[in-house]
Amino acid sequence: MSRRCQLTGREPGFGNAISHSHRRTPRRWDPNIQSKRYWFAAENRFVRLKLSTDAIRTVDRIGVEAAVVRIRARGEKV
Numbered sequence: 495m496s497r498r499c500q501l502t503g504r505e506p507g508f509g510n511a512i513s514h515s516h517r518r519t520p521r522r523w524d525p526n527i528q529s530k531r532y533w534f535a536a537e538n539r540f541v542r543l544k545l546s547t548d549a550i551r552t553v554d555r556i557g558v559e560a561a562v563v564r565i566r567a568r569g570e571k572v
């Protein structure tokens with residue numbers, strides 16, 4: 495499963511974990527991606543979206559129809 499938000503495009507961040515001895519090892523910070531199902535009334539069906547928690551709040555604010563329009567404008571299939 496790719497750790498990428500369909501609405502915001504948020505991806506993992508990369509950097510180093512630094513131990514007590516200051517030894518650096520590579521690590522990554524994954525976004526909090528959740529799979530969520532919404533009723534899409536315009537097409538009379540459910541859509542399953544992989545969204546970050548920030549994007550879930552955005553969908554609650556702007557609505558599913560506007561969110562699907564934004565996702566499709568980015569070129570992703572819904």
